[in-house]
Amino acid sequence: MSAWHVRKEGSPDVLALPTAGEVLTGLRDGNFLPTDEVRGPTDMVWHAIEVHPTFAEAAQDIDPPPSEEADDTHLDMNPLIDVCLVLLIFFILTITYASLERALDVPPDSAEDKGIPQISKEELKDRVFKVIVKMDGERPVIKIEGKEVSQEQIFTEMQNVINATGRKEILLDIDKSVPWGVETAILDAAKGNKVHNIINNQRSR
Template sequence: MSWKLRHAGSPKFIEGLSLAQIVEGLADDKFSPSDEVLGPGDKRWLPIEAHPKLEEITAEMEEAQNRVVEGEDPEEQRIDMNPLIDVCLVLLVFFILATTMSVLEKVLDIPQSKNEKVGNVKKVKMEDIISSTIMVKAFKDNGRTVVTIENKPVPLEELQNHLDSHVKDTRKLELLIDAQGVEWETVVAIIDAAGGVGIKKVQFLKHGGGAPAPKP
């Protein structure tokens, strides 16, 4: 969950920062409260001093800087940020674990068969699948992830828009995913895009001979 930071109004920004790094940068005067940040899920840039997650910390720092204690060593006036950084790191680890669990739940939430007899598995013809589902493939081509809808390449970030158009044109509300050798994040992005356009049933194509599974 990375943050972006820039000087107010500047087109250039630093990315890949954590909340703890921004707090530490403020404490070391590397960043100014007027610098702008864009946190995970934020829609617009906000000054550090106005961001809901940083305004209280910024106010405490400014109050400490403005507080002049006569005869006190300047080093003693500095706020000990170590406990706050420790808390931020613990929260960061918690959110990373929570996000990972959420992703795994989406990917691994596969209904269990009530019939344990392997011999009773129903065989479905590929023609029947094609006529009732939308086929989305994800694979690697020269190290680059390629996603297609019905064999037509589409950018992953525009997948939901293309799926929406396809659903409206074909009235199909089932999705068949053929994912080989790609990261789990790509598979989850496809599932999220399908859910965003109202597709309720998502299936995975299993290749004979053991095709490469999505990479963790």
């Protein structure tokens, strides 16, 4: 019995159909593509359905399969991540620099200072109160005039000492291993209490 044979382009799998009408029905139903190959009972070689004389006219009426449209809702996050990383690095550097600037905002000694008369211990005692910061293991120990305080209490304790003694200068003795954040908190508290001068036993970093 004569039959029509259909296969995907270049595929070894062949489907046999008894009539050309069934091939045409499969084409219209979308089971076959115009580019699929067909061979009729009298054909010696395979032909694409769209160029076979029996199906060429019908193949032209078949709408091509819809192409995939670009998804306009897709958001590429890579540029946003890059911008966020740059901003993060910028803010880290800015905050670190600002903290160091506050911590190191102590005028250096100049040649003119050598001619300043020395102050006696009694005069110094009447003008200066001590703030000592040492490390106890991993914990910084802050003492203001011998009284141990927490970092949150620095401002209030300075205010109490200034109000009680009238001293407006600080002798800051700070251990070199104390974190910068603690020293910055002390300097901020001194600034908030309008301390006139900070005599800083400055550690070297």
